[in-house]
Amino acid sequence: MPNKIKVGVLGATGAVGQKFVTLLEDHPWFELTELAASDRSSGKSYKEATVWRQYRPIPERLKATKVKPCEPTLDCRVVFSGLDSSVAGEVEESFARAGYLVVSNSKNHRMDADVPLLIPEINPEHLDLIKVQRKRRGWTGAIVTNPNCSTIGLVMALAPIHRAFGVKRAIVVTMQALSGAGYPGHSAIDMLGNVIPFIGGEDDKVETEPLKIMGTLDGEEIRFAGCQISAHTNRVFVEDGHMECVSLELEKKATPADVATVLARFSSLPQELRLPSAPERPVIVTDERDRPQPRFDRDAGNGMSAVVGRIRECPVFDIRLVVLSHNTIRGAAGAAILNAELMSAQGLLE
Ligand SMILES: NC(=O)c1ccc[n+]([C@@H]2O[C@H](COP(=O)([O-])OP(=O)(O)OC[C@H]3O[C@@H](n4cnc5c(N)ncnc54)[C@H](OP(=O)(O)O)[C@@H]3O)[C@@H](O)[C@H]2O)c1
DSSP, X not given: OOSOEEEEEETXXXXXXXXXXXXXXXXXXXXXXXXXXXXXXXXXXXXXXXXXXXXXXXXXXXXXXXXXXXXXXXXXXXXXXXXXXXXXXXXHHHHHHTTOEEEEOSSTTTTOTTSOBOOTTTOGGXXXXXXXXXXXXXXXXXXXXXXXXXXXXXXXXXXXXXXXXXXXXXXXXXEEXXXXXXXXXXXXXXXXXXXXXXXXXXXXXXXXHHHHHTSEEETTEEEOOOXXXXXXEEEOSOSSOEEEEEEEEESSOOOHHHHHHHHHHOOOHHHHTXXXXXXXXXXXXXXXXXXXXXXXXXXXXXXXXXXXXXXXXXXXXXXXXXXXXXXXXXXXXXXXXXXXXXXXXXXXTO
């Protein structure tokens, strides 16, 4: 692309913000021109404002960049939002009203009827809601969201199975990494040798967001998918990578081998369009008896693939499996960047 599209990051100093900065460095289509965060950070250099917690060093060219306030006067077309949810709602609306395309990680607008809750491999057609959003809200920008970090991995496995065999009911138990709570997150003394069986609002997100994503766009509304999900969400002492144990009741009978075949063959529009962040295989099926594991499998497909293993019969429902995905890449910054790539490929960023 000769002229890269200018993009900014809101919440650039946070855990997700830093991941945006890392993934956008050297992006073939996007050029990161603006960094914004709270009053605590604005006016400072990026190096001074952020406690850098990535394996790759802080990009040299951004060290001295001034962090700006989250006001819609930034020199860019797209803003990626990694804002704390206490402020994301209003700030993102102010940007959309001013004509920016906002691609958000925050929960605030995910379930709004006119906002796409997008996984490009699963529901790219939901981007048509942007027209509805602009008509209803009278703005020229748009807000597009990516799902909760556990929802994304879950739905990448669930949606192909739902299409092939129909999912009636699902029980999901998550084991979610510490980085999912942002930085500094939980204290070490709370987590060491421990599991916390509560993540505020998370059970509800994992139970409801998949129904919107797997729903059908009918005119100006999404008809939610009809399956039922029960979720137990837990925080575990793992750095990155959310793992989920899933039991499924299906409409049509299927063997573990049938399910494995459907998942392994799954490919979609981002792969067809060869979007820069799209993994070659959205779902990687492993038949090793003790995988996936966060430490070994979270970076599959550059952190953009969901890894599914332990597909077997369930004595209570029909099928059970384990799915793992990288929570700050496929579950957050990487997902939002893929959303923007799809929007760009569809001419929505012009
Ligand atoms: N971590 C994950 O795996 C993950 C996954 C999916 C979605 N999310 C969502 O992504 C968002 C960010 O999460 P995180 O883990 O990156 O959190 P975080 O590390 O706490 O970072 C929060 C960011 O929001 C900024 N901020 C806070 N208050 C602000 C205000 N009043 N005005 C402007 N900026 C403000 C902070 O700036 P300062 O540094 O200046 O305070 C910081 O840049 C959350 O909504 C979270 O739910 C996180």
